[in-house]
Amino acid sequence: xxxxxxxALCLGVLAGIASFSMGQETQxxxxxxxxxxxxxxxxxxxxxxxxxxxxxxxxxxxxxxxxVIGNFLAVAGHNPVENLPSFNLxxxxxxxxxxxxxxxxxxxxxxxxxEGVNVEEGFVTFTSLPxxxxxxxxxxxxxxxxxNSLHLHVLPWPDEPLPVVNLLGGEEGWIGTGVSLARxxxxxxxxxxxxxxxxxxxxxxxxxxxxxRSDLAYNAHYRVFFDLSEAVNVDLGTSYGAxxxxxxxxxxxxxxxxxxxxxxxxWKPLRTGTYRxxxxxxxxxxxxxxxxxxxxxRQTARGWFLSGEYQLAKRWFAGARVESSDHSDDGSKRDTGxxxxxxxxxxEFSQVRAEARRRRYAGGITANEALLQLQFAIGAxxxxxx
Amino acid sequence: MKKFTMALAxxxxxxxxxxxxxxxxxxxxFSSIADSIGGDRVETTALARGYQDPHFxxxxxxxxxxxxxxxxxxxxGLELEIGYLPPLIDQSRNDKIHPGSVGYLDASVxxxxxxxxxxxITRAMGDVHPYGNPHYWxxxxxxxxxxxxIAAKLSELDPAGKSTFEKNLAAFETKxxxxxxxxxxxxxxYAGTKIVTFHDSWPNFAKHFKLVVAGHVxxxxxxxxxxSHTLEIINLIKTEKIPVILVEPxxxxxxxxxxxxxxxxxxxxxxxxxxGIPEIKDYFSLFDYDINxxxxxxxxxx
Numbered sequence: 001x002x003x004x005x006x007x008a009l010c011l012g013v014l015a016g017i018a019s020f021s022m023g024q025e026t027q028x029x030x031x032x033x034x035x036x037x038x039x040x041x042x043x044x045x046x047x048x049x050x051x052x053x054x055x056x057x058x059x060x061x062x063x064x065x066x067x068v069i070g071n072f073l074a075v076a077g078h079n080p081v082e083n084l085p086s087f088n089l090x091x092x093x094x095x096x097x098x099x100x101x102x103x104x105x106x107x108x109x110x111x112x113x114x115e116g117v118n119v120e121e122g123f124v125t126f127t128s129l130p131x132x133x134x135x136x137x138x139x140x141x142x143x144x145x146x147x148n149s150l151h152l153h154v155l156p157w158p159d160e161p162l163p164v165v166n167l168l169g170g171e172e173g174w175i176g177t178g179v180s181l182a183r184x185x186x187x188x189x190x191x192x193x194x195x196x197x198x199x200x201x202x203x204x205x206x207x208x209x210x211x212x213r214s215d216l217a218y219n220a221h222y223r224v225f226f227d228l229s230e231a232v233n234v235d236l237g238t239s240y241g242a243x244x245x246x247x248x249x250x251x252x253x254x255x256x257x258x259x260x261x262x263x264x265x266x267w268k269p270l271r272t273g274t275y276r277x278x279x280x281x282x283x284x285x286x287x288x289x290x291x292x293x294x295x296x297x298r299q300t301a302r303g304w305f306l307s308g309e310y311q312l313a314k315r316w317f318a319g320a321r322v323e324s325s326d327h328s329d330d331g332s333k334r335d336t337g338x339x340x341x342x343x344x345x346x347x348e349f350s351q352v353r354a355e356a357r358r359r360r361y362a363g364g365i366t367a368n369e370a371l372l373q374l375q376f377a378i379g380a381x382x383x384x385x386x
Numbered sequence: 387m388k389k390f391t392m393a394l395a396x397x398x399x400x401x402x403x404x405x406x407x408x409x410x411x412x413x414x415x416f417s418s419i420a421d422s423i424g425g426d427r428v429e430t431t432a433l434a435r436g437y438q439d440p441h442f443x444x445x446x447x448x449x450x451x452x453x454x455x456x457x458x459x460x461x462x463g464l465e466l467e468i469g470y471l472p473p474l475i476d477q478s479r480n481d482k483i484h485p486g487s488v489g490y491l492d493a494s495v496x497x498x499x500x501x502x503x504x505x506x507i508t509r510a511m512g513d514v515h516p517y518g519n520p521h522y523w524x525x526x527x528x529x530x531x532x533x534x535x536i537a538a539k540l541s542e543l544d545p546a547g548k549s550t551f552e553k554n555l556a557a558f559e560t561k562x563x564x565x566x567x568x569x570x571x572x573x574x575x576y577a578g579t580k581i582v583t584f585h586d587s588w589p590n591f592a593k594h595f596k597l598v599v600a601g602h603v604x605x606x607x608x609x610x611x612x613x614s615h616t617l618e619i620i621n622l623i624k625t626e627k628i629p630v631i632l633v634e635p636x637x638x639x640x641x642x643x644x645x646x647x648x649x650x651x652x653x654x655x656x657x658x659x660x661x662g663i664p665e666i667k668d669y670f671s672l673f674d675y676d677i678n679x680x681x682x683x684x685x686x687x688x
Contacts, residue, residue, distance in 0.1 A: 102481070102484070102486075102487075103481075105476060125476060127476050127477075127479075127481065127484070128481035128484075129479070132454065132479045133479065134476075134477060134479055184450075184451070184454060184479060187451075190448040190451045190452055191448070191451070192447035192448050192450055192451050194447075223447075225446070225447040225448060226448065227446070227448050230435070233446060233448070235447075266444075268444065270435050270437060270438040271435075271437040271438065271635060271636055272636070272638075273438070273439075273442070273636075274439050274442050274636060275638055314610050314638070315610065347509070347512070347513070347608060347609060348513060348608060349509055378509075381465065381468050381469070383445060383468070383469055383470060383472060383473045384442065384444070384445065384469040384470060386444050386445040386446065386470070
């Protein structure tokens with residue numbers, strides 16, 4: 001791969017976005033919504049006093065909305081491979097979100113561990129681009145597969161499935177800093193079809209390592225969503241990613257190439273859907289990692305998981321997951337696992353989840369563990385995960 | 387050749403001479419009113435169904451496709467749609483329907499909104515809405531305000547249709563005034579009646595028809611019934627001699643039926659939105675159905 005090409009591509013995309021935004025500035029900005037006028041309404045039966053405004057301070061009008069999600073995890077059992085702490089405030093995710101201007105919005109998700117802070121995501125989204133385009137610039141969870149693009153707290157489990165841990169660099173998964181461009185591809189009826197192209201600095205912990213500026217990572221994701229009926233819908237995705245791995249040297253750039261297929265099938269009758277629903281999801285991954293001959297040459301590793309969730313009552317969900325993944329740096333090593341889950345939502349803003357998990361690691365080590373997760377959200381009301 | 391020209395002419399003449407205004411609304415109530423005002427100059431789609439809990443609508447990507455084509459988005463506002471609409475708007479690639487843009491209409495503006503908090507609120511109170519109760523379209527006077535706002539907005543988006551919209555608005559208002567006389571007359575004998583509702587969806591309906599909401603089956607908004615609260619409600623119904631429990635179609639009838647069996651109060655499924663059942667095909671039949679259901683429950687109770 002030539003050095004200049006990827007850089008030029010990124011700069012081109014950025015320049016395009018910038019010039020478009022600037023071009024917009026010369027045009028009249030959107031008019032504020034006029035308050036509907038106004039022939040006088042017929043007098044109501046009892047005159048209503050003007051409602052008092054909601055308590056607020058003018059200086060706060062443009063402050064971003066802030067939310068914090070606490071994620072506490074307790075683990076029991078013995079596991080010499082993944083030695084999670086007994087009690088851990090694993091993550092306190094601070095979300096700071098606001099509209100930037102008529103053309104863009106910004107989202108920051110700062111992940112506070114017990115020690116240290118991590119910018120999990122921080123990006124601007126250009127929402128007013130022509131040509132059915134949506135651009136994101138900054139640091140973001142990469143749209144590789146489905147689970148990788150989701151935050152830990154919206155997953156249906158307290159832990160990441162094995163293929164994410166083994167093939168995408170660890171529990172954090174693939175997070176990239178760069179640009180993302182997504183376009184709606186017209187389809188008949190109301191079928192949602194979206195192609196996303198992304199270019200990032202070739203750096204993501206445990207997955208990619210950028211030695212020079214020209215070391216970039218790429219991802220392409222195509223997603224289709226359609227309703228089979230009012231209550232049943234299908235979400236399908238296919239992804240291809242590539243980036244330089246840590247075995248690269250000054251002389252030889254070695255790539256890790258990733259592929260994934262994901263599906264989600266949901267059933268939720270609209271009338272009774274707050275009491276009874278179900279979903280089935282699965283992902284299939286393949287990683288091909290170039291390595292020096294001393295490390296066995298190119299390693300091909302496969303991984304998958306299949307997971308189901310059933311809503312028992314308004315606040316209760318039961319789930320199960322099976323998973324398997326080879327090691328990305330040694331395709332001959334394979335870990336497998338099974339888990340059953342029970343989740344209780346006291347309210348929309350808190351959640352208690354128990355998981356009984358068995359993982360069999362390569363080398364014949366078996367770990368039986370119980371995980372108990374408590375999540376709690378304060379601040380601005382975020383969108384419900386879908 | 388002549389035939390071909392004729393056919394071509396027929397196709398062009400048959401097609402409407404104007405492009406339709408594509409209206410997407412969060413609720414079927416607004417699309418029903420927009421249909422009444424817009425007639426054949428508009429094409430309406432609603433995201434939530436009338437029998438669905440409007441607080442918990444899934445942010446399905448198929449909605450993004452509908453919204454990407456919209457000229458006008460009508461929302462209830464007051465954070466009723468906060469759980470699903472903001473990410474859909476951002477992904478719609480349609481800046482005409484962004485909040486503050488010309489194709490965005492918050493139907494609550496100008497309506498009589500109840501329960502606006504005047505003191506500090508916290509989520510210890512349950513899922514409270516900081517801008518007031520968002521179920522305001524259940525007051526027909528608010529329906530009139532919404533219809534006027536939609537007519538004004540459609541005239542802005544499609545100036546050529548202005549006279550049509552004004553004519554249709556006048557017809558809507560005339561019919562609403564007639565219907566209101568009928569509804570008010572049917573409800574008049576029950577003024578002052580105390581009622582229990584499952585969720586706090588009915589303050590506007592109760593205010594308009596002079597009912598008194600004495601309690602809710604939910605202990606707090608969004609929190610499912612608890613045994614102790616259910617006992618309190620049973621006692622309340624017994625002491626206050628409350629004749630009916632109104633339940634939105636998307637809630638489980640188990641607890642209300644238990645309360646009904648303990649107290650003799652009638653359990654009535656009360657539809658907050660157009661489309662709740664096929665009979666409720668527009669904004670007028672919404673009140674027709676609910677009021678008839680209420681009246682027959684009251685008559686049966688006596």
